[in-house]
Amino acid sequence: MTIHTTDSTLATDSTTVVNYDTVSATANPTQSPASPEEGNTMIQPLLELKRITHRYHQGDSVITALDTVNLELLPHEIVCIMGPSGGGKTTLLNICGFLLQPDHGKVVVNGKVPDQSSSRRARLRNQVFGYIRQDYAVIDHDKVWQNVAIPLEYRKKPIYGHKAKALCSQALAKVNLAGKENVRVSQLSGGQKQRVAIARCLVNDPSIILADEPTAALDHENAQEIMTLLRDWAHDPTQRHGLILATHDPRIIPYCDRIFSLQDGTLTQESATHLQA
Amino acid sequence: MRQFGHEVGNGIALVANHFIQVITIMMLMGLVCFSIGMNLPIVTDKAIALYQSQELRAHDPVYFTAYYDDTREKTEDQASVNILANELTKGTAVSYISNDIELSHKDFANRHHVFIVMGSKANLAVFGIPHPQSTKPRAYLGSALTETSINLPIAGYKLTAREHLPANASFFSPHGFGESFAHYVVIVLPPSALLRMDEAEKENALFNTVFLMNEPSHISDHDLSAFLHSCHRRGMDFIPQNLSVDLPEQFRKVVAFTISYVVPSLALLILVFFLFYSLGKTLVREEMTELRIRYLFGATLGSLSIRVITFLLLSLVIPAVLPTALLAYWAQEKFVIPGIIILIFTAIVFVLCTLTSMRTIKRSIS
Numbered sequence: 001m002t003i004h005t006t007d008s009t010l011a012t013d014s015t016t017v018v019n020y021d022t023v024s025a026t027a028n029p030t031q032s033p034a035s036p037e038e039g040n041t042m043i044q045p046l047l048e049l050k051r052i053t054h055r056y057h058q059g060d061s062v063i064t065a066l067d068t069v070n071l072e073l074l075p076h077e078i079v080c081i082m083g084p085s086g087g088g089k090t091t092l093l094n095i096c097g098f099l100l101q102p103d104h105g106k107v108v109v110n111g112k113v114p115d116q117s118s119s120r121r122a123r124l125r126n127q128v129f130g131y132i133r134q135d136y137a138v139i140d141h142d143k144v145w146q147n148v149a150i151p152l153e154y155r156k157k158p159i160y161g162h163k164a165k166a167l168c169s170q171a172l173a174k175v176n177l178a179g180k181e182n183v184r185v186s187q188l189s190g191g192q193k194q195r196v197a198i199a200r201c202l203v204n205d206p207s208i209i210l211a212d213e214p215t216a217a218l219d220h221e222n223a224q225e226i227m228t229l230l231r232d233w234a235h236d237p238t239q240r241h242g243l244i245l246a247t248h249d250p251r252i253i254p255y256c257d258r259i260f261s262l263q264d265g266t267l268t269q270e271s272a273t274h275l276q277a
Numbered sequence: 278m279r280q281f282g283h284e285v286g287n288g289i290a291l292v293a294n295h296f297i298q299v300i301t302i303m304m305l306m307g308l309v310c311f312s313i314g315m316n317l318p319i320v321t322d323k324a325i326a327l328y329q330s331q332e333l334r335a336h337d338p339v340y341f342t343a344y345y346d347d348t349r350e351k352t353e354d355q356a357s358v359n360i361l362a363n364e365l366t367k368g369t370a371v372s373y374i375s376n377d378i379e380l381s382h383k384d385f386a387n388r389h390h391v392f393i394v395m396g397s398k399a400n401l402a403v404f405g406i407p408h409p410q411s412t413k414p415r416a417y418l419g420s421a422l423t424e425t426s427i428n429l430p431i432a433g434y435k436l437t438a439r440e441h442l443p444a445n446a447s448f449f450s451p452h453g454f455g456e457s458f459a460h461y462v463v464i465v466l467p468p469s470a471l472l473r474m475d476e477a478e479k480e481n482a483l484f485n486t487v488f489l490m491n492e493p494s495h496i497s498d499h500d501l502s503a504f505l506h507s508c509h510r511r512g513m514d515f516i517p518q519n520l521s522v523d524l525p526e527q528f529r530k531v532v533a534f535t536i537s538y539v540v541p542s543l544a545l546l547i548l549v550f551f552l553f554y555s556l557g558k559t560l561v562r563e564e565m566t567e568l569r570i571r572y573l574f575g576a577t578l579g580s581l582s583i584r585v586i587t588f589l590l591l592s593l594v595i596p597a598v599l600p601t602a603l604l605a606y607w608a609q610e611k612f613v614i615p616g617i618i619i620l621i622f623t624a625i626v627f628v629l630c631t632l633t634s635m636r637t638i639k640r641s642i643s
Contacts, residue, residue, distance in 0.1 A: 126574060200574070
C-alpha cells in the first residue's frame, strides 16, 4: 500500500508550495501571499490527520474509504482533494470536520487532539470549522440573514436578534451580498446562494473551511468568483485560515496550493501541471 | 436554558411553514374521531347487549309480537296484568316499560328517557345494574346524564335517582337489539307496582313480557292461554316467539350491521393513519435541510431533538389531539374510545417521526 503524505519537515510555511511538488509557486497566478509567519521554523498546522482509516460496511463487503491517510493543513493554505465520485473525498472532509469518527487514527486541531464527546465536537464544528457544500445547503424559505446567522446561535455565548443581523451584514458584505439581508434565499441565483453559504461560514470567523464540491453546480464566472472569495479568505495574511476543498472540478486547480488525489482510500500528492495537462 | 428556549422557539416558528399540513391533520383526525365516535357506540351497544342476551337465551324465553286491531272494541281487562304480576313475583318472567311512562306528568324524570324494569330476574334483560336480583324499588341515572339527583314519584313510590350507571350499562330487547342506558333514567320496581300503573304503562309492560320457560314453576299453559285472551280483549293479538330460535338470526343481523359500520370505519382509520404517518415524515423531510445545516454549524443532536420534538408536537400531536379533545368535551362518552385510539396512534407516529428524523440527520451528515 502506498501512502503519500505531507512531509512535516516541508511544512515550514504555507507559501512553500514549491517544496511540495514540482509546481513552481511563481508559476501559479494564484500563489499564496507571503505569510506573516514566514521565517518561523515551526508552524503549527491548523489541522492534522494522522493515520486515518475508515471503512464502510455494504452488505457483506467492507469498503475501505480511507486507508492510513495522513494530511496537514497549514495556515493560509488551500488544499485540494481530487478524485472520482465515491472515492472517499466527502468521508475525508467529514472526518476533518468532526462529523464522522474514523475507525483508526486521530485528528489534531491546532496541535491538540480534542476529546470525542458530542458536545465538544459540536463546539469544534461551531468555532473552528465552516462548511460549504455542493448543494448550497441553504434554507430556501428563510431570509438571507437568517441563514447566515445560524452559526451564531450555537456559539458558547449565542448571539441573536439585531446584533446577529449586524454581524451577518458584515459577512454578507465580504461576499458582495450587501443589502440582501432581508431577501428570501429562494429568490437568489445559484451563485448567490453559494455566497450566502460562504457568508455563513465567515460570520463565525472559523479557522478552517471545508468545502465539498463548492463550484460543481456553478457556471464558470460564478465558480471564479467563489474561488476568488475563498482564496482571499484563506490567504488573508492577518489571520490563521486554511481551506480544504474536495472536488473533481479542474477549474479549481489554479487556486490551490497543494493538490491531492484520493483513490481507493489512498491519498497521493499530485503535480498541478500533471493535473492541468 | 437559553439554548433550550431558543430551540423551542424555533420549533414553534417552523410550524408556520407547514400551515396547510397542520390544517389537513386537524381535519383528518377530526373526521376519523367523529366517524368512529358516532359509529362505535352503536356497534358496541348492540354487540354487548346481544352477547349478554346469551343469559336470557339460556332460560328458554318466550316473547310476543303484537298486532293491534283498532276496529275491535277494547276493554281494560286486568287478567293479563295480574298473570304477569304473578309470574314476575315467581321469578318466571321479566318485563320492562320503555315508553308511555307518566304521560300525564310531562316533566317526569326531567324529560329524560325512562326505563322501568320489573321482576327478580330483571338482570336477564337489564345489564350493568348493581344488585339486579333485588326487587327493592330504586332508580339510577344513565352515565351521560349530568344531574346529581332526580326525584321520581311513580306507582306510589317516591324514588330519587342519585347513583349513575356504569358507562357500558345497556339492555337487550327481544324485539329489537340493544341500547345503551347512557341517556336513560332506569327505575327498578317490584312486581306489585305493575298493578298501580296506568293503562298505557301496563300495555307497554304486557307487550314487553318475556316468560322464562325453563324455570320449574314456569307459566302454565292455562295461564298462558288466559294471558293471551286477556291481551286480545285489550286490543292486542300476541304471537308467541321463541327467543332461542330467533336469536341466531338476530345475531347474524348484528354481525352484518357491525360489519357495515366497522369495516368502513376501520378502512378510514387505516387510511388516515397512513396518511398521518406519511404527513409526519414529509414534515420532517422538509425540515431536514435546516436540521442538517444546524448540525454542521454546531447544534448537537440533543438540541436538534428539542427543536424536532417541539415542531412535531405542534405540527402533528396537537392538530391530531385538538379535534378529539373538542369532540370529547362536546360529547364525552362517545369519543373516549376513538380518542384513546387516536392518542395511541399519535404517540406512535410522534415517536417514529422523532426517531426517524434523528436517524436521518445522523445518517445524512456522515
